[in-house]
Every structure is written in C-alpha cells, then in structure tokens.
Amino acid sequence: MDTQARLLLEKLLSAGEKESAGRRSRQAALTASHLADYRSFTSLQKKESFDTTMRAAQVEGAVKLKWDNEHTEDGFIRRVDLLNAGKLAGFLGVVLVQDQVDQAEVQLAPFAVRFSVVQELMAHWRKLRKARGLGPDSVSDWLDAIRAIEVFRHEISGEVISMPVREASARLFNDSKRIERITGALDVLLANNIEAEVREPAAVWQELGLFREEHPVRLAGNVTIERERVTALLDRPYTGLPAGTVKRLASIPTMIMTIENLTTFHSEAKRSCDEPILLIYTAGMPSPAWRAMYVRLLHDLPNGVPVCHWGDIDEGGFRIAAVLAREALSVGYVLLPCTVMHPDNVPEERRKKATPHTLERIRHFAQMAGWDELGEAVATAGFTVEQEGLA
Template sequence: MILCSWVDAVLREQLLRAERKSVSGAPGAPQKSNLKSTSSIYWSQSFDERQRGHEQIRAAIRRGAIEAKWAEQGGEERPLEWVRVQDMGVLAELLGVATNLTVLTEATTGLAGWIGRCPHLQDVINAWARLRRVRGLGPDSWRTWSDASMVLNALKSTPDTDIPVRVLSTQLFTDSKYIEGLTAQLDVLSGNGISAIARKRREVLNALGLVKQPMPILIAGKGRIIFEDGPSCDIPRPYVGFEPRSIRGYLGTPSWVMTVENLTTFHLVAQALKARQDGLVVFTGGMPSPAWVSGFRSLTAALQTATFYHWGDVDLGGFRIAAHLREVALPAGVVLHPWLMHLTISGVGKPTSDGTRDAMRAAAARAGWESIGELPALTLEQENTPVSIPTELSAKTDP
C-alpha cells in the first residue's frame, strides 16, 4: 500500500517515538501524535486527502500497528484527533522499514570480528543502540565500518610506510576511490573517537600513510645526510628532498630544529636560513605520514641537545600536527616548543566556534604547550604571519 504523505509522516513519527521509548526504558506508552491543532500536517491536507488517509489509518488499526481516535462530532466525516503506536514491529512492517533494533542486531553481528581489534568501534555500536548517528551514519552503514576496519588492518602490515591510497583501494575493493569515501569512518576509528571534531580528509589519510603519491622529506639547513644505501650527501642551499626511509642519520650541530606545516612558509624559511649555520628546518607536508615520521626520527635521533620548534597554522589542524609530532616523532627526552603559534592571544585572527577553540586547547596541551595559555576562539593561517626564524638567544627559550 502506498501511504498518503501525511499518514506516512505520522506513522514514521510514531515509530521513532516507540524506538526512543524502548531505548530509554521509561514506563508507559509513547506520546501520541496530536492532530487536533490546525497547524498540524493533518489540517494542511485537502478534505479528500484526509479522507483517503483515514482509510489507511483504519487499515493500520486492523493490523494492530496503531491506535487512533476520531472527534466525537462530525458524523462519518469527523476529523482524526490523534494516533499512537501499538506494536512497533507491526508498524515497521507496514512502513516497509526495519526497526533500529533489527538493523543494530545485524550490524553488531556483521562487525563482531572487528570489535576489540579496532579502537572506538564498540563506541560506534553503543551510539547506534542509543539511536545516535555517528558522523551522520546509522547502523545500516555497518558494512562501510567493516570496510574501514579492513583498511586499518591492512595498514598494520606496513608500518612506517606510505601507500598510494588509490593503489590500496583498488587492491582491497577493486575501486580506486573507495577508501577516500571512508574518511569519516577512518577518522573515528583511528582518531580520538566519536566525540572528537572531525579531521579533514587529507589529515586523516596522511596520518595513516595513505597518500596521493609518496613524497620526499624536504630539509633546509647545514649538515650531511647519511643514507641506508649509497654515499652521504651535504644539504644544498636552499633545501633538498629525499625519500624519508632512505635516511639513516645526520651529521651536523644545529642549535635548533624547526618543523614547518605549510610548503609556502617552508620555502620562505629556507630562504631566510641561507645565510645561517645554526638551524635545521623540515617540511611536514601537513599532518606527517608514517614514512615521514620514520625519516625524521632517523634525521634527528642524535640531536637531543638542540631546541625543537613547530610552526604551523594556529587552528585545530595545526595543533593536532604538533601533538602528533610530540607523541611519535621527536627524539627521546626532547621538548617541542611552539614557534609563532601564540599570536591569536593578542586578538589577531579569524573567529571560530567555542567548540573548536576548546579542541585547539586540548590539542595544544597534548603538544605540551600549556605555556601558550588560554587560546581565544580565533584561528590564523601560517601564511598570514611574517616569516622569522630563531636567533641564537631565542633558540634556547620559548618565543
């Protein structure tokens, strides 16, 4: 039976109320859909459409799906006053949909093999059980979460490696762009869970080592690079790039090391460093990939006495990059300092939400940057900040 639009809307509202009531465990029947108000969907219909819908309501009553009440006055054409669900399963069948419980059971069964192996997956299922969607996705999307889990599992066999995302996507799913469509799922499962603010696609994929194409690690400064295979190489001015995992070590005595998030700024910093002998600057390419991290650790392993800085955008992504660097990339015992990432405290920048500000503060704390203080709800792109580099004096203190 093809339901009238108003009947379909009312019955779906009742099904949702019944499911919410079931989840809450509260006693009593779900709230009625009150149709007496002249502003209700019922009274926006023509007389003939209301009468046609009445027959469908009566048919639903005969099936035991709902109960309803008509006005006492008006004869055979008296108006409908309210509708309330009586049997959630029968109502779902009448509407041609599955209940959340039915879909959730299927999802839980389908994902059972990944629960415990993929962080936050159980949290996703728990959210579905509470009728919450995760990144706009409900339990009927469980197969995509299974596919995202398969991607993460495949990456475990290639640590410290960058893989072209479309190559892996073709290998796993015979669809070169499929993994890029799983960004929301990969973000939740590989990040800080269902409550974290969503990361951008490139940030998610880079952190996992899923790249458009493998990129060199760009380095500016003075010193000599030692490779796993082949002769060592002096760093030419203004900078040079190498395959990250080819690096075995570095010979040099910089007093400071700076990682830079954006390419334009890296070029400018490299130019500013041409006449200097005291610094080493490395481009992160946004969120550092596993291969980059491996190369950077080899590059800086013997530089524990140098002062380490990170300069990136003053936004959530910039602070997340800094936190990631501190957690996985620095030599043991080294402290990471912010460089020119405190400027919004003076009121400079673009307004953002309080939620984003709070997430920025949390990421800054993960980077060990409590010294920045209470960040305001402002962001500032790195390219909007005049380029400067540490002096001999500032190389030993926070800017």
Template sequence: MSNSVYLTLTERIINLINLPSELVVKTMVNLTPGRFDFYFKAPLSTRLACHEALEALCTQSKGLRLVYSPKALNEESKLKSIAVTDGRLLLNALGVEIQSGLVKDAILQLLNSVHDHVEWLHDIVTEVCAAWQVGKKPYSTGPEQVRKMLDAFTFITWYEKQGNGCVNTDIRTLSAKLYGPTKQLENLIGLIASLYKPRLTPEIAECKPAEIMAYLGVSRFPPNIQAKGPLIIHQKYSGQLDISMSWPSASCPPDAIEKIDVTKIPTYLLCIENKTTFERYTREINDNGLVVYTNGFPSRSWIRVFKLIETQLPRQVPIYHWGDVDEGGYNILAFLDRQFTREVIPHCMLPSTVRTYDEQKEVSLDKLKDALLNSTSPSIEGLHTQIQALIDSGQKVYWIEQEHLPVLACMTKRP
C-alpha cells in the same frame, strides 16, 4: 496520495510496528485528540479523503482495519482507532522494507566478517550491532549501509597489517587494490576517520577526515619528506642520498628510508609546518642547522623518520618548531612535543597584536591556550603563560600569514 493527514497517519503506524528489533504483527492504534491533533484539526474534506485512502489500503493490504466512533444522525465520521491485523502484509503493500529483517541480515554480515579483523574491530562490531538493534546509527551509519561499514573494515584490516609508520600511498591506487573502483576509498574516508578517532591523539582526532587519512599515510598525492642539513639517507633500493650535497634541500619518500646517518652534529633541528616557509628558510638561512618540512600534520611514516633523526642527535641539540599561529598550528606544536623524547621549542609562534593589513582576521586566544593544555615542556608552558597574559590584558591578536614574517634563524640558546 498527497493527503498530508493520510501520510502522517501511515508514517505513525509504520514507526510503531516496523521496529529494528522486531516486526509488530498485530496492534491497536487509538486516535486521541492529544496524540493525533493533526487528524482532528484537519478540515472535513481532508479527513474524508484520508478515510477513503485508508479504506483502499485496507482492501489492498488485508492487514489493516478501521474503527469509527459512534455518531449521531448527520454527524461526520471520525476514526476511533486503527487496527493492524498483519503488519507484514501492511508493510508489503506500502512498499516498506521490514527493519528487523534488514538489521538481522546486516548484523549477520558483520559477525561473519569478524574473524578477518584486527582485534579492536571486534569491539566496533559489538558496538554497532547493539546500536542497530535499538534503531541508532553509530558513526552515522545505519544497517542499510552495512556494505560501507564492511568496506571500511577492509581498509582498517589492511592498514593495521602494514605496521605503524610504513604506509605512504595514494588513495586511488590503494582503492583499486582493495575494492576495484578507484574512487571507492574516497567515499569511505569520513567513516574510516570516525572509526579511528578514539585511537588517535586529541590533536589528530580533531582534524578533518582527509587530514586524518593523510596522517595514516594515505592521500591524493603522497608528499616526499624534504630536509636540509648534514644527513645521509639510506634508501631501500637506490643506495644513499646525501642531503648535505643538495641546495637548498632534497627530498625522499618516507617509505623508501631504511636508515639515516647524521654526518655532523647540527646546532639545532627545526621542523617547519608550511611549504612556503620551509622553502624561504632553506634558501635564506645557511648555518649548521638541520631543517625538515612536516607537511602540516606529519603522517605516521614521517614521524618514524623524524624519530630516526632524533636518535642520531646528542641531547644538547635543541628541537624547534615553526608553525602557524592559530589553533591548527598550535595543535601540531603540541603533537610534535609528544613525539620527541626532548622538548620542542616554539619558533616565531607568539601571537601578534599588530594588524598588518585590513582584512587580517583575529585569533581566539582561548583556543590557542586550549591547544597547549596537555603539553608540559618548559618552552610550551612559557608560551602558554604568554598567551594567558595577553588574555588578561584584553588585547586582540591577529592571524599572520607566514609570508608576512621575517625569516629568523633559530637560536642555539633560548631567547
């Protein structure tokens, strides 16, 4: 039936009786011009066709009865009310699933699985069950997607048992291990990211789902940590890797690293966000610095390694970070500043007022400033002050690809 009035009427009735908390078996729906104007304003031929379809539905379902308004001679028929006499029979005739049964079954599945979960998932289950009972979709997931929620719980339970900083795996191999199908986990990353967001720092929580998964240590192609400088890495199964003997750098999977020795005190530690910039710096600058690549937002497994390095460094060795001069780059800067026990000094990260080419896009100074709001280290506060000065001056600043910037060595003293 393509009659729009009939379809709208039946949809209204379904929504009235098919509640997530219960099925309304009997009710009376009074048709008033205010609430059902689409019916009263419809052409006569459309209303008569609607009546015919509803009468057929009454006969088919045995759960519906029509009540017409009294009419004078030759006056057209109009519905006064529609009585639902058996909501279950009506929904069955319309081929509509009963929501309360679906919700009840989905909640039961969640509650039966809760004993296998990590502690904080118990709160998620309580939240989701309460929301489903009132017709809401927490984390954009309804009761009809309970299997998806359970699969997300499977990943989280597995992940939390590994221990923070110990995961560095490709997403398809892990999917095969947890579910069978190799692409199943890729279909869950949006939900998993949403479930983890309240438990992540603001910088990480604002990332895209794939970036959040990479931070957790699960990505399409897990990268190796790259470094240049006086390091010896003690690997789990293959002995020692002397980074200082490799030029321009050397790499190692983070989960293979058991211990790190700094063989010579470096003049600084520099973290670099971008691969191209890291490759340029390690080739063009040859000094006593220690340089590591962060791969954008470093994952938990990478942060573990960075902290191992820091424990080997005397307090007087400064830590620098060179990242993009945009909101993402500043989020990484603020994030790293909280990971180390000493302040992180921004390197070459002051916004530029010079346009180097015509298509160069502008950068929002307000967003840069907001990204640094939670950082209290002196160097980052100084950068925050410089940004505020640019805002006050009304100058425009531009996003610069790091390939346009000269490679400048870090200073042992702040400029």
C-alpha cells in the same frame, strides 16, 4: 498499502523516534495540517484506500485514529496518534533507528577498546544524529574503515606503508575505490573524536601512508643530508626529496624544527635557508614514511640539539605534535613547542573562540606530547588559531 498513507505513517514514525530520543517534546501525531491533502480528496476510491491503510495500522496497535464523527467512525480522519513505534515500524516493514543502533553496537563493540570513539558514535546515533553523514545503517563502512586502519597501521609490522590509495584499496577490498568511499569513517576513527574537524581526504589517507599522488618531503636549511645516491647540502630555499631516500644527517644542525603548514614553511625556509637549522614540512599529519625518515634524522643527533615543532593551536595541531613527540621520544629526544605557540604570543585579533570540547581535546593531546603547561595555557585562554596567524 496506500502510498500517501504510508508516507504520512513514515513521517509519524520519524516524529516518534525523535520523541523517544529526546529531540522532540510534543507527542508524535498527524494533525490537520498533515492530513490536509487527504481531507481534500474528492475521489471515494482514493479516500477508502487511504482509510484502509490507516485502519490496518490501528488494528496492529500502532496508531489511534480520530474521526470527524467519533461515534460512527465515518467521514474523514482528523488526527492520528502514535501508540507504539515498534509496532508501526513492523507494520511498515522498517527497522527502528534504535534497533539499528543495537545491531551496530554488537558489531562494533569488539573494537571499542582500540577506538574509544565507538562509544561516542553509538551515543550520537541514539540521539538520531549522524557522523559525517553516516547513520547506524552504515556499519559496514565503519567495519571496513577499522579493517583498513588495523592492516595499514598495525598488521604490517616493520614495513613502512607508502602506496597509491586505489592500489591499496584494490588489494584490501578487491574494490579500488572503497577506501575513498569510507574516508569520513576513517577520519573519525583516526582522530578518535566524533567532533574533530573534517580533514581533506588526502590528509586522512596520508596518515595511513596512502596517497593519490606521492609528494616529496620538503626540507630547508644550511644542512647536509646523506641520501640514497648522494650526500649533499640542501638547496636554497628548500629541497624536495622522497622520504625513503633520506638516510641520515651528514652535518649537525643547531636545531631541528618541524612545521605543520606549507605557507609558514616557505616563509621560514626563505628566511633561514642559509642558517644551520633543519626545517622539515610535515604536510599536516605526517605519513608513516615521513615519520620513519624523521626518526632516522634524529637517531645520530648529538645531545643538546633542540628538536622543536611549530603547528596550529587547535586540536589537529596538538594531535600532530603528540605523534611527533612519540617518534622523537623513541630515539631519546623530547619535542619542544615553538615559543610562538604560547597564548601570550598570539594577538587578540587572530584568536578564535574554542568550544569546551575542543579545549579538552587540546589538553589531552598536549599531555600526550609532554606539553602539559602549554595545553593548560591554551585551555585557560580558550581559543584556537591557525599557524599562519602566528608567523
């Protein structure tokens, strides 16, 4: 098969697939501009090689050739129309994207109930769009990502996962770097949203209890904590402790507030470290070990002590709030939003206009957190803002 003819036929096939997916309105064809190099050939051997490949594609019923001289079909080819994308794909020995999607759907469909984003993914691929740079030929990445989530989140029941990412990857896949390579798919599946903001790899792994380097939990306030080996007052302005060593409260705070972002945590820790308020930095989406610690701290808290959260006013922030609310509810507490998160308290200059899709996702996670009123207020206001903009 002539190399230059093949390259042009591949381009023609791509145009045909875009036309089928509704991403191109013009009929797929190779026109004079595409054929300019071919039409400038001075070597008869090169021209005949090109023509032979094109004629073979026409014999297969894949294309229709138009010549300078339509009666004798000699001279140069002036136009190539696509007749049948499937036949052209067969001629080239490639698989149509739509066929790849069909094959991927068969493999991923069993997981669509647990991961509704699978249906979004299929629709995305059918429009010839990729998700985190991954197309339907990457189905093995998505299957491995699903496997990792199910193992680390569901199958190891009763065990809090806290493990170096490469150790976990080697155990699960016999490949120490496999989890790092499928981080994009993990992020989409964990967010269950193909349009979710791209997170740093460490934040994605943390949600599963995996880390490259383990970081201590930061806590602040004039509060006494019972730990693995000692019961002591938290240092000023804050203390960093391994989550697993934090056992329970040894004094009763007037409030427990979780804070999503580090800058805000540092500011609030300096401001209120001498007050009996327990501040806990979530480091974005908290890890399983962090969440287990959080439940232990709430377990013996007397009724009436408010449990609050201060996070970003965006999809990720409300998703984190929904996770925290679920953990708090497991020990009988209702998580309250910090008052500064209400749209009425956000200056106009710090607001960033949000898409309808983002606002719908905010509303969804707000409902999961039990923050229906706040979710509706944010959706009505139509903006997002990072936590630092609320300080």
